[in-house]
Amino acid sequence: MYPGLSKACMNVILKAGSEKQKEMFTPKMFSGEWGGTMCLTESGAGSDVGALKTTATPMGDGRYKIKGVKIFISSGESDLYTNNVHLVLAKTPGAPDNAKGLSLFIVPRFRLEDGKTNNVVCSKVEHKMGIHASATCELQFGNAGESYGEMIGKEFDGMATMFIMMNEARLLCGMQGESQANLAYLLTLQYATERVQFANEIIKHPDVRRMLLKMRSISRGMRALNFYTMNLFDEAHKGGAAVQDEIALLTPICKAFCSEEGFNVAVEAMQVHGGYGFCTEYGIEQFARDIKIATIYEGTNGIQSVDFVMRKILKDQGKAFSLLGEKMRKDLTSPEAQIFSVEISTIGKNMEQAQKILGHFAGLAAKKQFDQILQSTNYFLQFSGNLVVSWLLLRGAILANKSKIGANKDDAQYYQTKIDDFKIFCQHHLTRNSGHSLSILNFDNVYSGMEL
Ligand SMILES: Cc1cc2nc3c(=O)[nH]c(=O)nc-3n(C[C@H](O)[C@H](O)[C@H](O)COP(=O)(O)OP(=O)(O)OC[C@H]3O[C@@H](n4cnc5c(N)ncnc54)[C@H](O)[C@@H]3O)c2cc1C
16 A cells, blocks of 8 residues: 555645656656555535545645645654655635535655655554554645645646546555455465365355355456456556546446455455454454555545546447447357356346346436436446446457367366356356346335435
8 A cells, every 4th residue: 555655645746746847756756655545535524525624725825724634644753764745735825615615635754855844743543443454544744834835737727637646546545455356265275185184174164155256256356356456547548538548437337347256255264264264363353454445545446436437438428338238249249258158148138237227217317306317327337337348358269269279278278267267257147137136127226315
């Protein structure tokens, strides 16, 4: 997390900062001497960042006095760095009291001109369920003396500028879910080959095999999703709005789907370990404690799903989603895919269901019944995650099927696991979409009208 945040912070300065800011801040961040943070959250402003109260008062010399309290700041203070570069969202005098009134400021822990304290005080370290190696701090700006900052980007462009960092951090959440799931799977596989019950290693019991295969298929599926999305960044260098739109569409899926499923894999890993999974001895419970936060920070998964459906699909009139569908259809109808007839037919039916759900959402939007869309966005994000991952695993299975020919025994076995992953994913994960789809389409319950 420490280098990830620093890198994302540097990218903001490189993309939105002035030449002077780039020169002043980035060399020591590149070398690892200084670390970066992102400071959005306050006690009354979590998902609703626009409600924040931190102020930035101009001093007339290009600098601003920053005053306010940020909470839950990852890498907020540590001995790893000789200086911290905080990117702080704050409101200038008279700014609109919402997200459109936010501006972004660079506020160092120690002032660059004389190395003296800039009065950024860590007043609390959060006690967390997991990620204990990451210091999560409450930071006070301008309370123990003046904290000076300088604006980065234009006034009121704070959210857009901060999104450079947030989008990167969201993809990192996806990587967190995926990488921890893959490691949890490998450790669990090893445990299952060693633990004996009923005179057999538990890996031989069919129910344990089911859990392991499910874990492997989703973990590798998430990896395929993250790699596919990262590769789009390379394609984006060649230009083209369509690639940018595809990245924007897939970012909330990477973040929310991989963090949610990463947590599910961690829970399944504990189940395979039996009672030892619930105890700390084997360290497997740590995965569940560590992954869970990825469903909450960088915009909760609820917020991701709202962004996915309302902005990335409905506001875009489904254009990016349709283009992705075209790519999928091309692979599904390819001659090499036809040996997986059961699976490609299941994917095809899911694509039809996706169209029905989107038609349903569009109908509700036309009638301004937004609450009924918003109560289902989470399910549709999970639905879409399952769909996209099944397609990417199909591509892997097609490739593996070709590569198997003439391969040596070890390689052939590995390629076979890729084919199995695809089939298992369709059987155990993609089929859950029928439930999501029924829940969205077949009930007319309006949650906002129900008593709680
Ligand atoms: C370990 C850790 C590290 C963190 N690191 C940082 C950091 O480095 N920088 C930083 O600025 N922040 C950081 N955060 C804060 C984190 O981003 C917030 O906790 C998160 O955005 C949610 O805000 P909240 O906790 O106030 O929850 P709330 O916003 O109160 O949300 C509570 C629940 O309500 C739901 N909800 C709220 N509004 C809506 C809506 N409009 N539609 C649907 N559902 C909604 C949420 O999905 C959630 O389920 C960190 C938090 C933790 C725990």
